[in-house]
Amino acid sequence: MTFYWNKPVPMTAPNSAPLEKPRFTVDLDKVRRNIAGMADKFQRHGVGFRPHFKTHQCAAIGELFRKVGVSAITVSSLDMASYFHQSGWDDITLAVPVNPGQLEAINRLAGQTRLNLLVDSLETTRQLNDSLDVSCPVWVKVDVGYGRVGIRWHKQQAILDLIEWIDKAPRLELLGLLTHSGHSYGCRGRGEVAACFEEGRLRMLELKRFLQDHGHEVKVSMGDTPSASLAEQFEGVDEMRPGNFVFYDLFQSQVGSCGLEDIAVATACPVIGKYEDELKLVVYGGSIHLSKDSVHIDGERLFGQLALPDGKGWAIVPLQEGKLTSCCQEVSKIQVSPGVFEQIELGQCVYILPVHSCLAADLYPRYATLDGDLLERFRLFS
Amino acid sequence: MTFYWNKPVPMTAPNSAPLEKPRFTVDLDKVRRNIAGMADKFQRHGVGFRPHFKTHQCAAIGELFRKVGVSAITVSSLDMASYFHQSGWDDITLAVPVNPGQLEAINRLAGQTRLNLLVDSLETTRQLNDSLDVSCPVWVKVDVGYGRVGIRWHKQQAILDLIEWIDKAPRLELLGLLTHSGHSYGCRGRGEVAACFEEGRLRMLELKRFLQDHGHEVKVSMGDTPSASLAEQFEGVDEMRPGNFVFYDLFQSQVGSCGLEDIAVATACPVIGKYEDELKLVVYGGSIHLSKDSVHIDGERLFGQLALPDGKGWAIVPLQEGKLTSCCQEVSKIQVSPGVFEQIELGQCVYILPVHSCLAADLYPRYATLDGDLLERFRLFS
Incomplete structure (x- = not known):
């Protein structure tokens, strides 16, 4: 350094x-290095890489991801999805549960691009299905311990009920289970972060097996920069959605996800x-x-x-x-x-x-x- | 409530x-009430009222101040000064010490409106004087205990030196001493806030007398919403510059400057x-x-x-x-x-x-x- x-x-x-x-x-050289490092890692692990674009929010930086083969992205608002769609992205996950106040706007954008949505309640899921003119892919948002949004991982029956409802819904296409282990931000060092991620991964895989036992095949999507930077066990995880690593910051250097020279x-x-x-x-x-x-x-x-x-x-x-x-x-x-x-x-x-x-x-x-x-x-x- | x-x-x-x-x-009714309350208070105390517009930053809300007789304002950036000048304000104090990177822009705006500036170093003051085509009013920024910007109150000789330099500078017009008792935000309740303000006021007045003894007549400008809301002793203060009170917030309600219903x-x-x-x-x-x-x-x-x-x-x-x-x-x-x-x-x-x-x-x-x-x-x- x-x-x-x-x-x-x-x-x-x-x-x-x-x-x-x-x-x-x-510093675009550092940005390129951060992107290349993460893309290489997930290629090595055979895990899908769907970077979260909420950190940079910038079409030009998006292009740097495209250069390393990224074709699917994550965003944090419907407007951001629309912005990146306009700059040529066609597989976009909006990683915040559907806002019932945006059903019309969602329907418009879903008619133009592959827009993957998150739900965690029957009520919103029903409203979403009713409001759509086209079929839309959805993830069920699971809370594996962070405590923010999603159905708590141990509520297997509630998750199964929602999965079954989606499976039968005419305009919803079931993708699987999505989570964000945001509590990894409270960890310090590789050991703690890896353990936090591992706990979440095992909870997701147990849930996946439970759904398989009930005849539902689902994918698993996980996220967060500390885990993506420091964990090494991704078996059973179909895709990872880190975002902050593109820039990193002091907080991440405190967690241990990066060095100060990576910021x-x-x-x-x-x-x-x-x-x-x-x-x-x-x-x-x-x-x-x-x-x-x-x-x-x-x-x-x-x-x-x-x-x-x-x-x-x-x-x-x-x-x-x-x-x-x-x-x-x-x-x-x-x-x-x-x-x-x-x-x-x-x-x-x-x-x-x-x-x-x-x-x-x-x-x-x-x-x-x-x-x-x-x-x-x-x-x-x- | x-x-x-x-x-x-x-x-x-x-x-x-x-x-x-x-x-x-x-809620514009609450805004009007907050403005009227503060204007009345300073009229009652015979203190000038130069509200800080950094909180609302909005021309339309500025008009509500004009309706209660306000004609002089405070802002926190040169661009904000320019914005309010464009909406008809002609006596504007930029309450952040002069940024040497903005001397050209300052000179442009100072040619169009009364722009009162802050200095706290001989170096910047000299650069400012050299760069101006017109005469510009300046305050010497004093730190009465907050510890952010300004010359510490007890450095009387340094303050006198700067005052004397300004007095002789061809394109600077000396206004006086300006401070912001931002440490009042750490107080809780009328007693603590009033004591904090009083300490600052007495330090300013002592300084004013010291300068008088050396032949310099100066004005005193003070600020901050907690003091403006809760203090009752303003003798010797020529103007007050609170800003946050226009909206108030939870922090101010914790200090005791307002009730939740005033937000x-x-x-x-x-x-x-x-x-x-x-x-x-x-x-x-x-x-x-x-x-x-x-x-x-x-x-x-x-x-x-x-x-x-x-x-x-x-x-x-x-x-x-x-x-x-x-x-x-x-x-x-x-x-x-x-x-x-x-x-x-x-x-x-x-x-x-x-x-x-x-x-x-x-x-x-x-x-x-x-x-x-x-x-x-x-x-x-x-």
Whole structure:
């Protein structure tokens, strides 16, 4: 990893030039590496790879997935499905349970592309079937322990009832069981993540056998970046749907899913305050530019990690030399070491690696590449 | 206050009808009341009122301030200053220290309107003076204890040096000392907030006297919603710049600045999951619709407060009957009482009062009024 001290930062680097406002920056080489690594892994394991596009939400980055053979994707809203359909994707899973308020819009999009939907109640499933003009593939959403959405894994009879209803429904095509082991985010290190994923996988496979015993053949879809990054046992899993790995972030590096050098995005922020007595920097870039998500490291709440301009990209400043301890609406405060303080000039740009890249990216309608190109992305509210 | 049980919610109310996606909703009657209350208070105290528009960021809501006689405003970015200038405001304070990366843009806008700027270093002040074609009013930003930006109050000599430099600068017009007692957000109740504000006020007045002794007459500008809502001693303060009070939020109600009934905004979200065994609701509406800010109440981390459709607006569900305990990118989980669970139907809309209205509002390019009108607002990245 390139730490800031390995390469003295030339202050004339165009990369450190003053900025009008914060800029969300993507290192496409790292993005390509993250994508290739994940695609290779699932090819090796013989598991389908249906990446979640909710993190990048960007047609141009979608194309990088297509280059490694990806043809099926996951999204988190119907509008996002529509956006990616317009950029040529034709097998899209909307991985949030059907919203009864969107039945008309779902019917429209389902007539144009393969739109795979999630259900976890008989009531919504019935409404969905009634509202469709075409046949639509559906997954039953199962909760294997995360506790967010889905039918709890042990409610076998309820799941069987829903599966049987779907099987008979004229306009629904049963795909199988889908889950998201989001509780893996609470794990630390490969061992814990793998154990969490394994528990979910075994619960899904037991359910699959139970349904087989009742004459129903189903597929199994699982997700989440920590498991996809760290687990090695995927037997019986038909597809994996990680999303965050395309960018990664501080949170994932805390879990152990990635190293700091794998984080492919950072927000470039102008330094607008230097306070020598307090060894403090203030950057223009606050919670509306970075998101308010935070991570606790060694008992401190942090809102990002400082990096310094280095060549076209950035070099990470180790936490003990730079801590983003406070994040207001427009500005953030960074406590730095004397060495870092001296290196940074008022007005120059520094980088902030995000705690949660999905939320940070979502704050910008476009991203800058290290070459200065702009990548447009999907916007829920345009 | 109208709690949900006072008025049974008719499920046929148009207000509870299914929604395609989350909608940020503004109760303009409450907004008007919050504005009138604050304007009256400062008129009573003979203190200037220069509201911060960073919370609503909306020209139409700005007009409601004009109706109570407000003619001077505060903003948090140069682009926001430009937006409000275009909607007719001509005395605008940009309450973030000057970003050296925006000197050209500052010069352009300063030629068109009265743009009051903040500085806290000689270096930026010199750059600013050099870059201006017109004379520009400046405040020296003082840190009276918050610890974010500004020169610490006790560094009297450093402040005097900067004041004297400004006084001699050909294109800078000295206004005085400006501070933001943001640490009032850590207080609870009128007593603590008033004491925190009083400490800051006395520090500002001491500084003012010190500068007077050196021949400099300065004004004093202070800010923050908790102090503006709860303090009663403003002697010597020339103007107050609260912003959040226009909407208020859960955080402010925790501080004691407002009651829950004063909160003027809520995000309407469709219910997409009902899980009877767990007394759990899932709404379409997550951290990209509500922001990831949270508040700790009785040891629990909460991401908003549930309210139910009531007439054109909402009726608040008490915390013990509904807790928004988890907030992912697209969906949130609400633990509810059996009574609330029974009242709510899959697909209907519920309301979520924001933890931090500034951040929640910032996620939407427009707001819906209770009458269904749409109010466009400023967008930093268009």
